[in-house]
Amino acid sequence: xxxxxxxxxxxxxxxxxxxxxxxxxxxxxxxxxxxxxxxxxxxxxxxxxxxxxxxxxxxxxxxxxxxxxxxxxxxxxxxxxxxxxxxxxxxxxxxxxxxxxxxxxxxxxxxxxxxxxxxxxxxxxxxxxxxxxxxxxxxxxxxxxxxxxxxxxxxxxxxxxxxxxxxxxxxxxxxxxxxxxxxxxxxxxxxxxxxxxxxxxxxxxxxxxxxxxxxxxxxxxxxxxxxxxxxxxxxxxxxxxxxxxxxxxxxxxxxxxxxxxxxxxxxxxxxxxxxxxxxxxxxxxxxxxxxxxxxxxxxxxxxxxxxxxxxxxxxxxxxxxxxxxxxxxxxxxxxxxxxxxxxxxxxxxxxxxxxxxxxxxxxxxxxxxxxxxxxxxxxxxxxxxxxxxxxxxxxxxxxxxxxxxxxxxxxxxxxxxxxxxxxxxxxxxxxxxxxxxxxxxxxxxxxxxxxxxxxxxxxxxxxxxxxxxxxxxxxxxxxxxxxxxxxxxxxxxxxxxxxxxxxxxxxxxxxxxxxxxxxxxxxxxxxxxxxxxxxxxxxxxxxxxxxxxxxxxxxxxxxxxxxxxxxxxxxxxxxxxxxxxxxxxxxxxxxxxxxxxxxxxxxxxxxxxxxxxxxxxxxxxxxxxxxxxxxxxxxxxxxxxxxxxx
Numbered sequence: 001x002x003x004x005x006x007x008x009x010x011x012x013x014x015x016x017x018x019x020x021x022x023x024x025x026x027x028x029x030x031x032x033x034x035x036x037x038x039x040x041x042x043x044x045x046x047x048x049x050x051x052x053x054x055x056x057x058x059x060x061x062x063x064x065x066x067x068x069x070x071x072x073x074x075x076x077x078x079x080x081x082x083x084x085x086x087x088x089x090x091x092x093x094x095x096x097x098x099x100x101x102x103x104x105x106x107x108x109x110x111x112x113x114x115x116x117x118x119x120x121x122x123x124x125x126x127x128x129x130x131x132x133x134x135x136x137x138x139x140x141x142x143x144x145x146x147x148x149x150x151x152x153x154x155x156x157x158x159x160x161x162x163x164x165x166x167x168x169x170x171x172x173x174x175x176x177x178x179x180x181x182x183x184x185x186x187x188x189x190x191x192x193x194x195x196x197x198x199x200x201x202x203x204x205x206x207x208x209x210x211x212x213x214x215x216x217x218x219x220x221x222x223x224x225x226x227x228x229x230x231x232x233x234x235x236x237x238x239x240x241x242x243x244x245x246x247x248x249x250x251x252x253x254x255x256x257x258x259x260x261x262x263x264x265x266x267x268x269x270x271x272x273x274x275x276x277x278x279x280x281x282x283x284x285x286x287x288x289x290x291x292x293x294x295x296x297x298x299x300x301x302x303x304x305x306x307x308x309x310x311x312x313x314x315x316x317x318x319x320x321x322x323x324x325x326x327x328x329x330x331x332x333x334x335x336x337x338x339x340x341x342x343x344x345x346x347x348x349x350x351x352x353x354x355x356x357x358x359x360x361x362x363x364x365x366x367x368x369x370x371x372x373x374x375x376x377x378x379x380x381x382x383x384x385x386x387x388x389x390x391x392x393x394x395x396x397x398x399x400x401x402x403x404x405x406x407x408x409x410x411x412x413x414x415x416x417x418x419x420x421x422x423x424x425x426x427x428x429x430x431x432x433x434x435x436x437x438x439x440x441x442x443x444x445x446x447x448x449x450x451x452x453x454x455x456x457x458x459x460x461x462x463x464x465x466x467x468x469x470x471x472x473x474x475x476x477x478x479x480x481x482x483x484x485x486x487x488x489x490x491x492x493x494x495x496x497x498x499x500x501x502x503x504x505x506x507x508x509x510x511x512x513x514x515x516x517x518x519x520x521x522x523x524x525x526x527x528x529x530x531x532x533x534x535x536x537x538x539x540x541x542x543x544x545x546x547x548x549x550x551x552x553x554x555x556x557x558x559x560x561x562x563x564x565x566x567x568x569x570x571x572x573x574x575x576x577x578x579x580x581x582x583x584x585x586x587x588x589x590x591x592x593x594x595x596x597x598x599x600x601x602x603x604x605x606x607x608x609x610x611x612x613x614x615x616x617x618x619x620x621x622x623x624x625x626x627x628x629x630x631x632x633x634x635x636x637x638x639x640x641x642x643x644x645x646x
Contacts, residue, residue: 005301005332007308012056012315014291015216015249017100017162019056019315022308023329024252024293026319027059027104027165027220029075029353030360032369037064037077039086042359044093045371050322051097054329056315058094060103062167065152066144068114072357078105078152087159095160102218104165105152107145109173110134111258116141117176118183118190124259137173142189142199145173150206153217163216166203169254174200175222178239179257181230197239204246216249223253223280226260233280240288250291251284252317253277262553267296269554270345271429275303282312293317299343301332323349324364338443341365342436347548348633355549363633364436366396366640376644379404383469385646386411387450388458388609391419392632393624393639394474395441400643401472402448409466410450413457417442419476420603420625424632426499427520428527437632460612470619470646473610474639477603477625484512486575487599495521495600506595507532510580512572514538516547518600523555525598526562535565535592537572537582546631603629619646 012019032043051058063076077083087103094101110117115134117123122131137145153164168174176182177199183190190196200219207217221240225231240251255267255276266272276296285292294313298304304316321328325341332340341364349368352358362368367375382405387398390412402408416422418438425433445452456462463471479494481487495517497503509531511522518536525531536543536559543559543566544552559566567582574581579594605626613620621642624635 004335004337005305008301008305008316009333012291014218015163016214017216019100020098021054021056021329021333022315023055023304024315024317025050025055025058025322026295026317027061027167028319028323028349028360029061029072030369031072031074031353031357032359033074033076035074037073037075038083039076039090040074042369042372043076044090046360046369047090048093048097049367049371050326051094051099053322053326054331054333055099055318055322056329057100057102057162059165060090060101060161062104062106063152065105065107065148068112072353076103078103078155079148081155084155084159087155087161091160091162100162101160102163102165103156103161104167104220105149105156106167107148107173109137109171109176111172117173118185121182121184123171123182136185139187139189145199146202146206149203150210153207153215154210157211157215163218163249164207165218165220165252166200166207167220168200169220169222169257171258174203175231175257178222179225179231181225181227193235193238197242201242201246204243204248208247213247217247218250218252219243219248220252220254222255222257223277223284224255226256226263230257230260237284237287240284244288244290248290250293250314251288252293253281253284253295255280255296262550264557266550266554268347268350269550270347271554272297272550274298274300275307278307278312285311285313291315297345299345301337301340320345320347320349320362323360323362323368326365341440342432344433344436346632347550350550351548361633361637363636366637374640374644376400376403379406379646382406383646384466385409385470385472386458386463386466386468387472387474388463389419389474389476389624389626390414390417390452390454391474391476391624391635392421392437392441393476393635394419394472395438395445396636396639397472397474397621397623397643398450399441399445399448400640401646402445402450404644404646406646408445408448408450410445410452411456411458411462412452412454415455417452417454419474421632423496423499427524430520437636458609460609460616463609463613464616468617470621471613471617472639472642473607473613473620473622473626474624475606475609475626477605477629479599480602480604481599482601484572484575489575489577489597491577491595492575492597492599495598498598499524501530505531505598508579508594509534509596509598510592510594511536511598511600512575512580513600513602514540514543514566514568515600515602516544518598519544519547519555519559521598521600522564523558523562526564527558531596533563533565535567535594537570537580537592538566538568539571541568543568605629621645
C-alpha cells in the first residue's frame with residue numbers, strides 16, 4: 001500500500017461487515033439490464049469489473065421495488081421473486097471479485113408512468129425543461145409502499161446482498177415526503193416535520209423487522225434541497241439522527257433535487273464545486289455514530305485522502321471516476337497513480353442514460369457498458385501499424401493496437417500531441433482535458449511501445465516506407481469557413497484563435513454559431529472581460545447542441561449572468577466592416593454592430609490521406625473527426641474499436 005493514501009485504505013465497519021478500504025461505488029443507472037428488469041450478462045460483467053478493480057463495496061443502481069411506476073426501461077427490478085436468480089448471480093460475481101454487494105432500492109413517485117406524490121405538487125423537470133404533473137398518493141398506497149420496500153429488502157438479503165440502501169433523494173417519493181416544498185398534506189403523513197419523516201422511518205422499521213436487526217440498511221439522504229421552502233440542513237441533520245436511532249447503518253448524502261441540480265454552480269457540471277457535501281458531512285459526523293459518506297465530485301485521490309484524514313467523512317462514494325477507470329482503487333493501493341484514467345466530468349455517462357435513454361458509456365473508457373465485448377486481447381499475428389494523427393482518436397487507436405502486440409508508429413505533423421483537444425481544453429473549466437485525455441494516452445502509448453514521431457507530416461510516400469499492414473487515419477478536422485459574403489474580412493477570426501488569445505478582439509463581438517464551441521467561446525470572452533458586449537447567432541432553436549444536460553444548464557446561466565445576448569433561429573447573411581446582417585426564421589433582417597466576428601460554424605473533415613492511400617495499403621481505417629466531425633466520446637470509441645479490430 002502506498003503511504004500517500006493510508007487513510008483511504010483503512011478498513012471501515014458497517015454493521016457486521018468490514019470494508020477493506022473506504023472507496024464505495026455509487027449507484028449509477030446503467031440501463032444494462034434486460035428490458036424485463038432481469039440481470040443481463042452485460043450488467044453482470046459491468047459490476048464484476050468494478051468489483052475486480054478494488055472498490056470495497058459496489059452499490060447496484062437504483063432498483064425498482066414495484067411495477068406500477070417504472071421511470072425508465074431497461075432498469076434493474078427487485079419487485080418479484082422472479083428476479084432472484086439473476087440478482088443472486090450478480091451478488092456472487094461481486095463477492096468473487098473481492099467486494100461487498102449493496103443494492104439501492106427506490107420508488108420513483110412522480111417520475112414514473114403513473115406519477116404519484118405526497119400532495120400532487122407539479123415539479124420542474126431535470127435541467128429546468130418543463131414540469132411534471134402528478135396525483136396525490138392515497139393512504140392505502142402509502143401502506144403498500146412500505147410493504148414493497150420491506151419485501152424488496154428481504155429479496156436482496158435472500159439473494160445474498162450484504163446490505164441495501166434506501167433511495168431518499170433525487171426528488172423521488174421518499175424525498176418528496178420529507179420536503180415541505182412537495183409535502184403539504186394535512187393528515188398523519190404531512191403538516192409537521194415528524195409526519196413528513198414518518199414514511200422513511202416506517203420503511204426502515206419494517207425492513208429491520210422483516211430482515212432482522214443485523215441486516216444493514218443505508219440511506220441516501222438530501223441534506224439541503226437548495227431551494228426556497230425546501231429541506232434545509234437544520235431539518236436534515238435532525239432527520240439523520242432519527243434515522244440513526246431507527247437503525248440505519250450509514251448515510252450517503254446528496255444536495256439539491258431535480259429542480260435544483262442545475263441551478264447556480266450546481267453539483268454535477270464540469271465546473272461545479274468539488275466535494276460539495278463535505279461542509280455538511282463534517283458537522284453531521286459529530287452528531288451521529290454511524291458512517292457518513294462524502295459524495296459529489298470527490299474525484300482527485302489527494303482530495304479523498306484529505307477528507308478522510310481531517311475526519312470530514314468516513315468513506316468516499318465514487319461514481320464517474322470508477323466508470324473512467326474501474327481499477328482506480330487498486331492503482332492507488334499499489335502506487336500507480338499516473339496510470340489512472342481520470343474522469344473529465346463531461347457527463348456523457350449521465351446524459352446517455354437519462355437524456356438520450358441509451359446504455360451507459362464513458363468518454364475516457366470506451367469499455368464502460370461494453371465490458372462483455374471490449375476486452376483488449378493479444379493479436380494472433382502481430383502487424384506493422386501506422387497511425388496518422390496524435391489527437392484523442394489516434395492516440396487511443398495506437399494505445400490499444402500496441403497493447404495487442406502490434407508494432408505501432410504514430411505520426412503527428414505538429415510538434416505537440418493533442419489535435420483539437422489543444423483548443424477544446426482552452427474554455428473556462430476545461431484545462432484538465434490535456435493532461436487527462438491526451439497526457440494519459442501519450443504515457444500509455446509509450447509504455448506499450450508506440451513509437452511517436454512529432455513534426456512529421458504524413459504523405460502517401462512516407463507512409464509507404466513503413467510497409468504497414470494497416471494504417472489508421474486520425475487527421476481530425478479544420479474549422480468550417482462558409483461562403484458568407486464578407487467572411488474573409490479583416491474583422492473575422494476563427495474561434496480557435498480567440499481561445500488561444502492569438503488575436504485581440506474589439507469591444508463588440510458577434511459569435512457566428514452557437515454550438516458547443518460558439519457557446520464556450522462567448523462565455524470565455526464574457527467571463528474574462530475580453531469584450532464589452534458579446535452576441536451569439538445560432539440557426540437552431542437552442543444553443544450548444546450536443547453539450548450534456550448539466551454542462552449546458554451551467555453555461556446557459558453563465559451566459560445570462562455575463563449578459564451575453566443569444567439569438568436563436570437566426571442566420572448570418574452577410575459580414576461587413578460594421579458588423580453582421582442576420583435574418584430570423586421569419587426572414588426579417590437586422591444589422592448587429594460588431595468590431596469582431598468570431599466564426600464557430602462547425603468543422604470540415606481532413607480526409608484527403610484516406611483517399612490517397614486507397615489501394616496502396618493492405619488496410620486503411622479512418623477514425624474520429626477525419627471520418628465525420630462529432631464529439632470526443634465518439635472519437636475515442638472509434639479509435640478503441642479500430643485498435644481492437646486489426
